[in-house]
Amino acid sequence: MLPALRQISRPAAFALRAARRPAAYGGARLTPFTRTIVTKRYTQDHEVVVFDDATMNGTVHITNYAQSSLGDVVFVELPTEGTEVTQGDQIGAVESVKAASDIYAPVSGVVEEVNTKLADQPGLLNKSPEDQGWLCRIKVKDAAEVEKLMDEEAYKAHCES
Amino acid sequence: MSLPPILYHYFQLPLPYARTLALQERIHQIQLLRRRSGQHQDYLLLLQHRPVYTAGRRQLLTSPEVEAEAARLTHIGADFVATKRGGQTTYHGPGQIVGYPLLDLGRSTPPLGIREYICKMQKTIEMHLAEAHGMQHAPSEHTGVFLDAQTKIASIGVQVRHRLTTHGFAMNVTREPRGWFDQIIACGLADVKAGCIADASAIVDLSSVSVVGEIDGLVKRFGSLFERDMMKLDMSAGEEVVDAIRAVEEEARLLGDWARVPAAQIL
Numbered sequence: 247m248l249p250a251l252r253q254i255s256r257p258a259a260f261a262l263r264a265a266r267r268p269a270a271y272g273g274a275r276l277t278p279f280t281r282t283i284v285t286k287r288y289t290q291d292h293e294v295v296v297f298d299d300a301t302m303n304g305t306v307h308i309t310n311y312a313q314s315s316l317g318d319v320v321f322v323e324l325p326t327e328g329t330e331v332t333q334g335d336q337i338g339a340v341e342s343v344k345a346a347s348d349i350y351a352p353v354s355g356v357v358e359e360v361n362t363k364l365a366d367q368p369g370l371l372n373k374s375p376e377d378q379g380w381l382c383r384i385k386v387k388d389a390a391e392v393e394k395l396m397d398e399e400a401y402k403a404h405c406e407s
Numbered sequence: 408m409s410l411p412p413i414l415y416h417y418f419q420l421p422l423p424y425a426r427t428l429a430l431q432e433r434i435h436q437i438q439l440l441r442r443r444s445g446q447h448q449d450y451l452l453l454l455q456h457r458p459v460y461t462a463g464r465r466q467l468l469t470s471p472e473v474e475a476e477a478a479r480l481t482h483i484g485a486d487f488v489a490t491k492r493g494g495q496t497t498y499h500g501p502g503q504i505v506g507y508p509l510l511d512l513g514r515s516t517p518p519l520g521i522r523e524y525i526c527k528m529q530k531t532i533e534m535h536l537a538e539a540h541g542m543q544h545a546p547s548e549h550t551g552v553f554l555d556a557q558t559k560i561a562s563i564g565v566q567v568r569h570r571l572t573t574h575g576f577a578m579n580v581t582r583e584p585r586g587w588f589d590q591i592i593a594c595g596l597a598d599v600k601a602g603c604i605a606d607a608s609a610i611v612d613l614s615s616v617s618v619v620g621e622i623d624g625l626v627k628r629f630g631s632l633f634e635r636d637m638m639k640l641d642m643s644a645g646e647e648v649v650d651a652i653r654a655v656e657e658e659a660r661l662l663g664d665w666a667r668v669p670a671a672q673i674l
Contacts, residue, residue, distance in 0.1 A: 291569060315520030321465045336568075339464060339491070343525045344550040345565040346464045346493040407516065 287395035317342040322364040355384040412636035418454035452507040456499040459486040484666035492574035494564030495595040502583030513570040541609030558602035579603035
């Protein structure tokens with residue numbers, strides 16, 4: 247992840263223009279830069295949305311902090327593809343050690359895809375919560391909603407509070 | 408900053424399951440609302456249910472099987488209710504203590520994680536069995552409390568929403584639940600049977616083991632493991648949660664008697 251992305255609080259389009267001037271970052275070598283800008287934002291309930299502003303897709307995960315406090319995941323309940331959700335709606339649940347924890351939509355939009363691998367491999371949520379254990383992809387209605395969520399620093403502070 | 412006491416209440420009469428679930432939901436909503444101004448309380452409800460089989464969240468998705476089970480079990484005189492808690496099919500009925508801790512896991516700093524919450528609940532039961540009855544539990548990879556690999560004496564199944572808990576644990580005290588447990592594969596464990604305190608207590612005279620006799624000890628140990636003061640809920644207070652509890656107690660009283668044994672199965 248380019249370090250610049252974490253500090254940018256302005257709309258994603260601005261970040262794109264800024265990154266095209268590598269000199270602004272002390273002349274550090276940058277890997278070939280793709281058009282996609284990806285922002286990661288966190289909720290109070292330990293969901294994370296990885297938002298691609300080019301496609302308006304938000305991939306929803308639970309955080310590593312969440313999976314470690316849950317224990318071994320044995321079952322994942324996911325929303326149905328095509329469902330329209332509002333930020334904060336209950337969209338499924340994760341079951342571990344006989345506890346079913348509800349998960350909530352971090353953003354409003356339409357559920358485009360759910361991770362069907364989780365039906366047979368619920369443990370992916372423990373092994374790879376922020377990568378292969380993705381829960382669903384939402385077509386985000388309003389990018390501003392994403393921006394209002396916590397960034398990584400704020401989330402880390404939230405976990406320690 | 409010290410945490411407020413957990414308010415506990417023991418229900419004298421066995422309660423209908425669906426109605427008690429509605430009570431839990433009501434208290435959950437009240438907690439959610441009051442939490443915005445930091446005025447919410449934590450509760451521990453201790454009770455028995457009228458005979459009922461309940462299914463967990465996973466089983467909502469396998470409808471035809473669950474429907475068939477529901478039909479079979481209601482024929483033998485029990486209720487059947489599908490729930491949103493973790494865990495699978497189990498039985499609740501007179502002779503078994505059911506505990507519903509309705510807690511805000513986010514009260515403490517740092518918040519209590521779910522795995523830790525389940526662990527403390529499990530340890531409360533294990534400690535109670537050891538101290539009050541000289542009963543040693545057998546360690547198991549499965550959540551719940553086992554006396555040996557084939558004997559399960561207590562089950563746990565919980566739901567957590569925005570760090571507020573509902574559902575909880577169930578511990579077999581007398582022999583009354585056993586015949587009902589024999590009708591199902593409880594908790595998805597095929598070779599496991601239900602144990603109870605009345606079969607195994609090394610301290611209390613087996614013929615005088617009773618549900619009410621366990622309450623004070625359980626409450627004390629719950630408070631000790633959760634590091635919270637336990638305070639009896641003041642039922643004379645005019646307040647929403649108290650009113651809701653009183654309503655359920657009155658309904659239970661009006662329902663009268665319940666089936667003591669499963670009705671013979673209709674083949």
